[in-house]
Amino acid sequence: MNRSVERHRNVLDFALSSLLRRKGKNVSLWVVYTLIVSLIAAIVFYTHALKREAALILQGAPDIVVQKMVAGRHDLVPVGYVEKIAAIRGVRSVRPRLWGYYYDAATGANYTLMASDDPLPGPGAADIGSGVARTLHLTEGDFLPIRATDGTPTLFQVRKVLPYASELASSDLILLSEGDLRALFDFPRGFATDLAVTVGNPAERPTIAAKIAGQFPDSRPILNSEILRTYDSIFDWRGGMMVVMLGVAVLAFVIFAWDKATGLSAEERREIGILKSVGWETGDVLLLKFWEGAAISLAAFLCGTILAYIQVFFLSASLFEPALKGWSVLYPRFKLVPDVDPYQLAVLFFLTVVPYTVATIIPSWRAATVDPDAAMRS
């Protein structure tokens, strides 16, 4: 046992010395390798954490949201639907939701306006998300200007700024009283944006959704599970960002491994020839090359994964922010709860370390099986 360990240590010593002889080339190789692993790991960590965040946060979303469709687009839903849907067996409550969007031409930001259930002190008061407060430099007691549908500027006094901690859900939210929202957008009486349906038994949700769709053919019920699946799909590996970024990173890695697998430098061939001529067996040469590949890939895997973890969970994924932000003026500030699946780490390890190590062994095996004299002359 000790002899075998000592043999591996000796070969590892030799492999590290051999790598250090070509320091410039191998250090740059390790840096590139680390960056590629880091990019792939950061994408995997970020999307997994975001999917989990969405699943946990949106658990409290309505069980079923009922929209009305007109010519394939959603329209205001008559409040008259409430009683009929509430009469369906298994439905606990139906609540009309009144909400819409407001584009602020001054800042170029889009806000979500919603009728608040919280009793506001009176007309002209508003609760705002911290993203809105940040964009417009508002604090409690300040006035928020909103242009009504008829073009009249209306001022709302900020009653409170919603907690900074809830930015991921409420950053762009402006909560107004129902009367103010109706007056602002000239919302017709007796209509709501959609209906939030609460169902007693979660297992009955699809059946109740089917009954609603049957009773109101112009409606589109959206289940809570569909809301959650939306976020699963957005941050799935097939999602746009995932495909593009993972594709680029994997392609870079393939080019990199391919370069390694397609051949050895003349110096490396000569080295193998010399080793064989001084008595090294083919197995010893392969062990040496295995340790060379393993040393670089293991160090790159560990450093890349640590860098990715720090980038995503300590630096709030600042690398991805420009991509996610797109053209948005208002972007929430949030921290993701770290959640790394061991399965993902294992996949990452087998996708990065194993192919590279194998790719270094194959050309060495070819070089090690030829005559030492020919290898040295080549």
Place this chain on the structure above:
Amino acid sequence: MRKSTAFSLFTLGNAILLALLLCSGRYGSGEARAMQEASRIVVDRFQLTDLCLFTEARYTRHPSMADLHSAFQDHPMALEHFPSGSLVSPPRFRRDRP
């Protein structure tokens, strides 16, 4: 010190650091957990349906509430206007539904 010993210590140090980071995520990260809880309460309180990630257009702000073909709502072959449109693909359940 032998090079193999230095390399083993380097690898072991990195592995321990990674393990500590993973554990710190599981048991620490109080601020992130507080943010998650606060967001969950707001969603529950106001019956919200989406995360406030992309605010540039209505169909990116509320992807789960958007029209069935919202990513290409102008016409089925329309090119996207916003960078996030290239990041967000329509969810599978929407593509599968008639």
